[in-house]
Amino acid sequence: QDSTRRLSEKEQASIRAQKPIALLINEGTASSAEVFAAAIHDNGRAVALVGSQTYGKGAILHTFPMPDGGGLRISVAEYLTPGLHHVTAPPLPRTGSVIGGGIRPDVQCSSSQGIPSDTGADICV
Structure with missing residues (x-):
């Protein structure tokens, strides 16, 4: 049974009409x-994605048990955004190298502070 339904106008x-959302993303944002x-x-x-480019892990993995x-863990599918963009960049022809994956922010803002030593105090920021 299909439990999905379309929202009314x-x-x-x-x-x-709800409050706007600015979402923080960085290289630790994945999958x-x-x-x-x-x-x-x-x-x-x-209204904006703020931070730095995300990790770019769009592969859906499955582990096949061996005797x-x-x-054996392999990719069986991949995530696409609602706009049908790949989260993981496709490999380059001939080299197989992958560059440019992930979601790019609307507002670039680097996180140079790293992981806070006192997350309890920093969580209020």
């Missing part, structure tokens, strides 16, 4: 978090 207007960031951005819910107890 009234419901859509109610969502759009489904990248899809979430792209989804709220592509659907007009986020000896090990496993």
